[in-house]
Amino acid sequence: MNESATIDRRQRRMVETASRLTSISRRLTAEHGLGGFTIEELCDEVGVSRRTFFNYFPTKEDAVIGADPEAESQVFAEQFRARGSRGWPVVIDDLLELAIQHFGAMEGTAEEHAHFFAALDREPRLLKRFIGMNIEREKQVIALVAEREGVTTDDLRAQAVVHILFSLLRSVGDRLHGLAGPTDLASLLTESLAAARTVMAAPTPRKAQP
Structure with missing residues (x-):
């Protein structure tokens, strides 16, 4: 696999992860409010680490916005x-x-x-x-x-x-x-x-x- 294909695949994974974090954070916010769940609970549902979350968004509010x-x-x-x-x-x-x-x-x-x-x-x-x-x-x-x-x-x-x-x-x-x-x-x-x-x-x- 060439370098370009590797980068494209990595970018797709990043987009998919960010989209998943946003989708789940929106559902949890709609159901419980921003204070009704933790970043750790969000990460558990998405299947990523807390560190991964902060690679994409600085706060839960940012995750909901997108x-x-x-x-x-x-x-x-x-x-x-x-x-x-x-x-x-x-x-x-x-x-x-x-x-x-x-x-x-x-x-x-x-x-x-x-x-x-x-x-x-x-x-x-x-x-x-x-x-x-x-x-x-x-x-x-x-x-x-x-x-x-x-x-x-x-x-x-x-x-x-x-x-x-x-x-x-x-x-x-x-x-x-x-x-x-x-x-x-x-x-x-x-x-x-x-x-x-x-x-x-x-x-x-x-x-x-x-």
């Missing part, structure tokens, strides 16, 4: 910049494609999604942190789009494409509540963007004459 947003954002930004400016109509497609890659961890069963939202409902501090992270991430993506397209962060086009993306992500998150079985994040986001484009492409109705 992947390290800073590291995730850095990779997202590098990949977005690498594509280069290709015009405004393509910006939303680039953002959507990368969002699907980076937020693919949202895919899972309806039960897993229910545990996450139940955990947020049970622990207001988690909900506050989650909302704050999304607001900050939205600002970061606006700055990223503005940088790549050579405009300022107050450019309405830069703001619009990012607001559309995050609105789609929130909408898909709401839809996940009513879906049973595994979900296809890519299909849900693509369908939502297509619907938004249909609405935006519709001709503006004429105002009635007084």
Whole structure:
């Protein structure tokens, strides 16, 4: 086995372990609250050591929220910049494609999604942190789009494409509540963007004459 294959396998294992820690921590939080279980109990269910847990997350709160947003954002930004400016109509497609890659961890069963939202409902501090992270991430993506397209962060086009993306992500998150079985994040986001484009492409109705 070559070195690249070994690294890929190791990365897959790391992603699987982090996902498992997040999934179980969300269920335990939904059932018992953050104070209702210990890191050791979480690790026992997942089948990893306490030391392994801290290789992935500094606290239980971080495990419930999920992947390290800073590291995730850095990779997202590098990949977005690498594509280069290709015009405004393509910006939303680039953002959507990368969002699907980076937020693919949202895919899972309806039960897993229910545990996450139940955990947020049970622990207001988690909900506050989650909302704050999304607001900050939205600002970061606006700055990223503005940088790549050579405009300022107050450019309405830069703001619009990012607001559309995050609105789609929130909408898909709401839809996940009513879906049973595994979900296809890519299909849900693509369908939502297509619907938004249909609405935006519709001709503006004429105002009635007084």
